[in-house]
Amino acid sequence: MNILTWYGHATLGLETGGYRLLIDPFFHGNPAAALSPDQVAADYILVTHGHGDHVGDTVQIALRTGATVISNAEISGWMGIQGIEKRHAQHIGGGYRHPFGYLKLTMALHGSALPDGSNGGNPVGFLLTTSDSKKIYIAGDTGLFGDMRLIGEEGIDLAILPIGDNYTMGPDDALRAVKMLSPRHVIPIHYSTWDVINQNPQDWSARVTRETDSQVHILKPGEDFSF
Ligand code: NI
Numbered sequence: 001m002n003i004l005t006w007y008g009h010a011t012l013g014l015e016t017g018g019y020r021l022l023i024d025p026f027f028h029g030n031p032a033a034a035l036s037p038d039q040v041a042a043d044y045i046l047v048t049h050g051h052g053d054h055v056g057d058t059v060q061i062a063l064r065t066g067a068t069v070i071s072n073a074e075i076s077g078w079m080g081i082q083g084i085e086k087r088h089a090q091h092i093g094g095g096y097r098h099p100f101g102y103l104k105l106t107m108a109l110h111g112s113a114l115p116d117g118s119n120g121g122n123p124v125g126f127l128l129t130t131s132d133s134k135k136i137y138i139a140g141d142t143g144l145f146g147d148m149r150l151i152g153e154e155g156i157d158l159a160i161l162p163i164g165d166n167y168t169m170g171p172d173d174a175l176r177a178v179k180m181l182s183p184r185h186v187i188p189i190h191y192s193t194w195d196v197i198n199q200n201p202q203d204w205s206a207r208v209t210r211e212t213d214s215q216v217h218i219l220k221p222g223e224d225f226s227f
């Protein structure tokens with residue numbers, strides 16, 4: 001059993017195999033998040049790229065909870081400078097068997113500068129195989145790319161895709177992504193946090209339902225999806 005929670009924007013929680021993961025924990029300053037960073041628990045924090053709306057409160061939460069931060073090598077090094085000792089660096093194409101599952105980093109088409117202007121390396125997505133053999137693809141902030149087909153070949157149970165447009169894929173390209181990935185379930189994120197990425201997820205869901213076999217789950221901030 002896996003429980004995926006959307007906290008608004010690109011912030012996710014995942015309970016899997018007895019571990020609590022946070023992905024891109026952006027609570028403070030996130031107009032869509034109801035929780036504050038001192039209320040959340042985590043064993044692991046996964047960071048897709050260096051932008052402020054993704055690094056978010058990682059440092060504060062990791063220092064308070066002792067969670068291990070997993071990211072690319074550049075962001076991992078920066079986390080070390082911020083005083084976080086428990087870190088695990090990986091890079092694109094590389095997988096590692098963590099206690100919570102096998103985590104592979106995937107490419108993402110985006111930027112990754114850190115909040116203080118440091119080099120955050122290349123942005124990534126995450127492909128997680130849980131201990132009960134479910135595959136979860138978290139695309140991260142990205143434009144559409146044809147190699148999503150290769151990711152889809154692995155057999156995706158749940159895909160989490162940005163649909164906001166402007167900074168990432170918009171609804172049209174996210175629909176094309178669903179067609180390449182063929183996930184059983186899909187959850188849209190990274191929309192309507194700010195006016196510039198306003199989208200109607202119901203309209204998008206209707207198109208996905210009409211044109212693919214994937215099931216869309218539109219969550220409200222704080223709502224979860226079990227699978
Ligand atoms: Ni970004």
Ligand code: MN
Nearest residue numbers: 051053141167
């Ligand atoms: Mn973003």
